[in-house]
Amino acid sequence: MNSSTDTGTILRAKDILRKPFTAEFLRYVIPGILVGIITGLVVGTFRWIIDQTLILLTIVYPYLGSHPLMIIPYILGTLIVVWLIAKIIRPELFDVVGSGVPQIEAILIGKHQMNWWSVLWRKFVSGLLTICPGLFLGREGPCIQIGACIGQGFAEDVYHYQDTEERDLLIKCGIAAGLSAAFSAPIAGTVFLLEEVTRHFNFKVIAGALAAAISADLMTILFFGTKPCLAMPISARLPLSSYPWLILVGIVIGAGGYLFQYGMLNLGWWYRKFTILPNYYHSILPLLLVIPVGLWNCHILGGSHNFIMYITRMSLKANWLLVLGMLILFFVLRYTGTMIAAGATVPGGIFMPIFVLGSVLGAIAGIILIHFGIVPASCYLNLIAMGMAAYFGATEGTPISAILLVTEMGGSVDQILPMTILTFIAYFTSMTLGSKNSIYEALRMEMLNRV
Template sequence: MRNSRNRVFNMLKRIQNLKYKLVLDSLIVGVLVGLTIVAHRLILNNISPIFLNLYKKANESYIFIGLVFLLMIALGYLVGKCVKKEPMISGSGIPQVEGILTRRLSINWFTTLLYKFVGGLICLCAGLSVGREGPSVQMGACIGDGVSKKLKNLDNEEKYLITSGASAGLSAAFNAPISGVMFALEETHKNFSPLVLLSAMIASLGADFVSKQFFGVTPSLYFEKVNNLPLKYYWSLIILGLVIGVSGVIFNRGILKTQEIFKKSKLSTELKCIIPFIITGIVGILCPILLGGGHDLIMDLKNQNFSLSILLSFIVIKFLFTFICFGSGVPGGIFFPLLVLGALVGNLTGDLFVTYLGIENTYIVNFIILAMAAHFAAIVKAPITAIILISEMTGSLDHLLALAIVVVVSQLTSDILNSSPIYESLLERILLKSPYKYDVNESKKLLLEMAVHMNSDIDGRKIKDISWPKNCLVVSILRGNKEIIPRGDTEIISGDYLTIMMDESMYSKVMDEIELISTIN
């Protein structure tokens, strides 16, 4: 009992000076993540052209067709072995990170990092319709976990560094540090904690600095001067938001349905992974512009005038191609594919506006940009990240009002159509079958941090009058820069930041209950 009290006392004492320790730890994580993602991108940039050249030769000569498919089968088998060896690398990796942060999943950070690096690199180099951003987030989280374990940090410190690593991974992948921070807060950590914000910002900026040393400061999707959409055309934003919202629903349901089909099949993991590689070989020979995440395709959209029939064909093929690749379970994300699909649908919608509704042709590029953010918001349900991400990636802040309108309409449309956030849906499926459930320690204490929202159940109430979950204790209240030691008659007000202690075995349950009573009714 005395040892337990000492552990609790040391835990509470340590969090008082945690801010200063996090600065150095987060910087270390950011630099390491930046170097890892840079290595990943450099290898990808050097090997991808080899595959593109091979597909081109296969299109010109039958001799190379057999070579292409033999190579695809071999690579699919190798990736299947990686997934079989470490199932936690399957798919994007972002749902796994969320599961780790909520104490519902556990990983071996080193093997997950190693196999994700290798398996994801093979998929990206071959041209599967997956993105590098989800894997970058997971690899960053693994590095944060590894650094925390090496430094023998407390559990709450480990959560900060995992979140910081995830933030740094997205920052280095997209050259978008603010988006990395916002994504970590809005999607992975789901909490605007001052300490999380501090650590994520430092790690994200550190990773971005490292990345820019190798790839320069040009935005990932740099669009030259784009004219602002005149206010007289803002009615079109409502229509665009509705169309993109429906597209987002189709994307989410298609991803989940394809996963079900692969799950119900009796195929081995290796055969499941070979299928998307064979499909990639076909796409690479017949329509190489649709290969990969789609960065080059987005840049082509702003420079070329594709016909309506070609755009529609691209949309259908890219949707199916992405469904098959991601549904099979290969290691790869959906970030860039969903942005590309948004851009394609936005381009098609813009062409229809120009052809039938009299909007000037010069504004089609605006619809491409706006649709990418809207598609992200409709699928991921992270609207703030969507707006900041596209602003950073395109290098322009001139479209914030239009972005906000389209993002809100598209997300509301997907909500009305009962489409759940894709990463939460994927996490629920992982938890049903994963052997990597978190192994709790019944005697271990953890700290949970939660912000109090205005008009929530506990706003304006005294601690003693609140029905708290069983076996939890409010140990600290941060109100602005003032820390309050809570007592029974201490009143909680909106904006307070609570630190709550509980048994590790109750963490997930208590977290859900606390979130319910501290957020808006």
């Protein structure tokens, strides 16, 4: 018999439920929404400028190709951009360079502090000056740091939080909002925060971060509409007979993920040998080298979701060896260009460059498997999407975020099982070879050791 009946007391709903509007999570959701709204508007503007500039490059470079003398003023303009970047980043060099994620993680573990307003505007302006000319860097790192700056600004100057935990909560909300706004992916933005930054589930953080991520994504709709930012019309299904081949493809992609981490963690050592100019002028190297690449093929420039869509439209009816050779060349150029840009003391993220490299590896696997009759040609897009998720999971050390990001960006949940299998195999391979479980943790260790 129920004990409450024995004592003559029967609990009712009003005895168990809270009074309306007294839930503690409202204290975190409302500030999260405000952080998300502002972050969405700022990041939406940042994204829009980059997108329009990269479209402009597809007009500028063909013009330069047909008017070679105009390359001279273009180079002079590039040198002015180098000077501007140096002037902007030098006062906040540690915080502004790179993606910003390792710096934010250092703040959250109590090993660093940041002047949020100074970093915010410098990251915004210098990020545009770096990414818009077509460097192989992504928008998402700056977007995450911009969101974190806005979160810290709300904590310190709006709510006047004295408690570090409350300040950190709004920074975390800004991280989720920044990634959500960068890719129109609120679920992935929240999960990335949990998988990469906090590494544990906390209802207070989840409630605030998800509110911020949703609010930020709603703001980006004002700029870009409701269409996924990397919409892929995946309609075919990978045949079951091809699943065993995912093991081999996953191993190759995982090895590529280890190669990316190895390169990234050697950049500081390599660039230390480039002593001709102070490090805040190192942007001159990638900004000049990107010009001949643009003259050869302007579609390869940028972070860049445009290049991924370019890969999806490659003809499968052409000579397969010719297409395969071109894809391998793309991979070598993108990998080398990403390393040169990421090490050059400039702001910029590595998410999109990783996705691009993964899409190329997926396309290479697709061309080979289609040629040998292992998968039908209709599965080409499947393998590109799966390659993106697998390479990201292997490189970043965040397989769950990888799957969710590609799913939300692509706007399709079809074939999520083979994507999960491939991502796990690639992640397992990369970790087995010696990759750090988090590339940002490794970069943070390297950066703090340099200071």
